[in-house]
Amino acid sequence: MPNKLTSDLINYIENVLATAQIGLTFSKDQFDIERFNTLKSLSAELLSRLENEKVVKTSKWIALDENYTTPKIDVRAVIFDEQKRILLVQEKSDGNWTLPGGWCDIGESASESVAREVEEETGLEVKAIRLLALFDKLKHDHPPQLPHAYKCFFLCNVNGGTVITETNETSGCAYFSLENLPPLSRHRVTASQLVKVAKHVYSEQETCLFD
Known part of the structure; x- marks a missing residue:
């Protein structure tokens, strides 16, 4: 996969994860919470493919940060x-x-x-x-x-x-x-x-x- 495309995809995934995490931090609606968790799961699956890691390991890494996303x-x-x-x-x-x-x-x-x-x-x-x-x-x-x-x-x-x-x-x-x-x-x-x-x-x- 071309490096520029990889970079763009990782940037996209990180922004999706940030959006999902911010949503989980502030949302009270159960349906919205389920949607944000779905975004995190899909992002973990795509990221695991890009970095040649197991989905479980990537999901655990993503799940460690439960607060507002910052660098x-x-x-x-x-x-x-x-x-x-x-x-x-x-x-x-x-x-x-x-x-x-x-x-x-x-x-x-x-x-x-x-x-x-x-x-x-x-x-x-x-x-x-x-x-x-x-x-x-x-x-x-x-x-x-x-x-x-x-x-x-x-x-x-x-x-x-x-x-x-x-x-x-x-x-x-x-x-x-x-x-x-x-x-x-x-x-x-x-x-x-x-x-x-x-x-x-x-x-x-x-x-x-x-x-």
């Missing part, structure tokens, strides 16, 4: 060494590389989440010192994927810890020059984003990139 927040740590190389981790799920990070957890601030993710994936203790960018995933060259997410890129300082090379989710951890990047996990980060945030750091501008 999810993904946090990523930007860490440089003295040679201006950037720290990346290798994902076990696809064998490609990305910035340390992941979804924010309930009860944590974004900066706390990124520090926790870095320690879990690299063994390093870091402190987020600056929000570099708040990017809308749909406006960048990621492959089409649900859910809709905003990506927060934090510049972090290393305060301690010892580098580990393998965790439950990652199988590598290393610094790379921007001119010699490994294959990237493009669902998580793109080469253009790495170049953009790196240039922003070394330009010494205090503004935050967005969109």
